[in-house]
Amino acid sequence: MLEPTGPLPPEIYWRRRVFAIGILVVALALVIWLVVMVVRGGGSPGDAKVAASSSTSSVKKSGDAPKSSISADAPKPSVTPAASPAPVAAGQCPDQSLAVKVTVEQPTYKAGEQPVFGIVITNISSVTCSRDVGSGLQQISVYTLDGTRKLWSSTDCYPDGQPDVRNLNRGEQAAFQVTWSGSTSQPNCAGERVPVPPGAYSVVAQLGSVRSAAEPFNIA
Known part of the structure; x- marks a missing residue:
């Protein structure tokens, strides 16, 4: 094949x-x-x-991978709370920042009664300030009505009173009361103390160089 x-x-x-x-x-x-x-x-x-x-x-x-690692390891920013401001101490109240007013509890007293006087000290400045308004620094005086003769003063026999420092806000007041025996006095409590006779009198309050207006009253 x-x-x-x-x-x-x-x-x-x-x-x-x-x-x-x-x-x-x-x-x-x-x-x-x-x-x-x-x-x-x-x-x-x-x-x-x-x-x-x-x-x-x-x-x-x-x-x-690095992005994930960086995100995981990156420190988180810490938030520090703001510190609260420290309280500012009130400054000394100068005389020109104060006003003093005196009042009489009643316009007329009977002979032998003890007149009560009110004293109001006001911070008339625009800021808070402090002032010692103790009884040794307050002076309340009783005069004849014409103001020519002083008959009594709260510091004659008690010159060293207790201190009383007050922080007074703008417009704040400090109020006090003083009771008068109705007898005369002299500086250092010298001389004899005798009751004043019936008549018209005036009272004046003072703190530092700040004096109140005279307030009249009567002893019948």
């Missing part, structure tokens, strides 16, 4: 067979080459994309 038959010489048939086989081998080799090229060409871009995507994903993940 391999032996060529026909009218032509056998060499011709063998040549034809060899040529056909050669063409078949070349065609087969060409097909194999094309398949290999297609496989290589299609696989390379895909692999490159996958590799690039993989690399980008890795970079992103590695880049995100």
